[in-house]
Amino acid sequence: MSTGGLRYQYARLSIAEKLIVVNVGVFILNAVLPFLLGFGKNIFSQWFELPVNLLTFLTQPWSIVTYSFFHADIWHLFWNMLLLYFSARIFLNLFSSRKLINVYFLGVILGGLLFVVSYNIFPVFLGSNTAIIGASAGVTAVLIFICAYIPNQVVRVIFFNVKLWYIGAFFVLIDLIQIPGSNSGGRLAHLGGALLGYVYARQLTKGKDIGEGFSKMLDALGAFFKPSEKKAPMKTVYRKTKSAAKSKVDYDKESRQRKIDAILDKISKSGYESLSKAEKDFLFKAGKEE
Secondary structure: OOOOOOHHHHOOOOOHHHHHHHHHHHHHHHHHHHHHHHHOOOHHHHHOOOOOHHHHHHHHOHHHHHHHHHHHHHHHHHHHHHHHHHHHHHHHHHHHHHHHHHHHHHHHHHHHHHHHHHHOOOOOOOOOOOOOOOOOHHHHHHHHHHHHHOOOEEEEEEOEEHHHHHHHHHHHHHHHHHOOOHHHHHHHHHHHHHHHHHHHHHHHOOOOOOHHOOOOHHHHHHHHHHOOOOOOOOOOOOOOOOHHHHHHHHHHHHHHHHHHHHHHHHHHHOHHHHHOOOHHHHHHHHHHHO
């Protein structure tokens, strides 16, 4: 079996790395395709950026998600992807790829909605004809999620050890201060992503996953576009009673969940580094099995 090829290498990447590859690919395509076809760059990207005009938005509703895959320049892309990479490394040590997708894209959506609503409600923005692009809302959602979920976890930033909640507070404060600046729409989108990340994390600590509905919607979309398979012929199967086996499975699930809760409680109080190697391995394996 061949172990080479781009498809194989892509399949081996984490979900965050796959998002980075897609964003870089779209950036290159957006730079090269208009040049090859001989038309302006904005003619291509305008169908995917998120417009502030409600009528325009209604003609391209997909832009509430697609705007996050386009970036203004190489530095816009670089800093977003760098922050996503490091935030996701911590996130994926605790949770599954599926949950990261929930947080990231719900952050993108809420950030986009806050941008559109703000520009159509607040007098200071009325009359503006603008649009936003960039993954910042989704990236901010992932960052603030981990800052809110394990706020006392200490991480190394260049030469200093800093608690995660300090980092989250810094980014939110910067966005609040810079709203009156030239990138007001982008700052509002960041704050929408931050709000989603914070609420998602705090609700998750209470045992409620607010992204379950979004996951089911993605499953339904995946099933809709998945090629239909032929059903196997019906046959009669005689089974033994499963009551005993089922009760054992239920007991195992409850025991596993109690252990996960105890570990997460320990992280919340003392930080991720306070876990033993066995606890880290157990939590990592449990996250992958979600």
